[in-house]
Amino acid sequence: MKNTLPGIIMILIISLCMLQSGLANDTNEDEIKSRYPYALLAEEEIDMGVMQAGSNGDGYITLTNLGVPDLLIARIRSSCGLMIPTWPETPVNQGDTVSIRFRYNTSRLGPFERKVTIHTNAWQKNLIVTVKGEVIPEDQP
Numbered sequence: 001m002k003n004t005l006p007g008i009i010m011i012l013i014i015s016l017c018m019l020q021s022g023l024a025n026d027t028n029e030d031e032i033k034s035r036y037p038y039a040l041l042a043e044e045e046i047d048m049g050v051m052q053a054g055s056n057g058d059g060y061i062t063l064t065n066l067g068v069p070d071l072l073i074a075r076i077r078s079s080c081g082l083m084i085p086t087w088p089e090t091p092v093n094q095g096d097t098v099s100i101r102f103r104y105n106t107s108r109l110g111p112f113e114r115k116v117t118i119h120t121n122a123w124q125k126n127l128i129v130t131v132k133g134e135v136i137p138e139d140q141p
Helices: 004-025 029-035
Strands: 039-041 045-052 058-065 073-078 083-086 097-104 110-120 126-136
Touching (some): 039 126, 073 083, 097 110
Antiparallel strands (some): 058 097, 073 110, 083 097
16 A cells, blocks of 8 residues: 555646646637737648749748737748748738748759748747649750
8 A cells, every 4th residue: 555655646646737738738719819929821731833944933821920919930941952931021910911932943853842941939939831843844845
């Protein structure tokens, strides 16, 4: 009995901690949006389709701030140097939408799939968008 009591107490403590963290995760979404910037992506995956080498590799990621405070984009990184993102450095007000432009270098042939990570002050912190497509030689239809 002496050996099982600490085990039972430990199980109760762990259970209470898990219950409390579960309740914290059930925070009302409206409450989160009223206290923090809340970023909503129009798409989490962008398919650029088939592009010819040397063609325009521009694309856009659309992001809306559903939270009350201003949304700030600190930086954006791509998983590859062939994709260059640019974004406005001004805050995104509540309800406003911003377009993040990226350019894929179409000089490299073949299919591609790249991740773009958007670092923000939003409740979600980092947002990840997958951009995919294929670059074919210029002489192919």
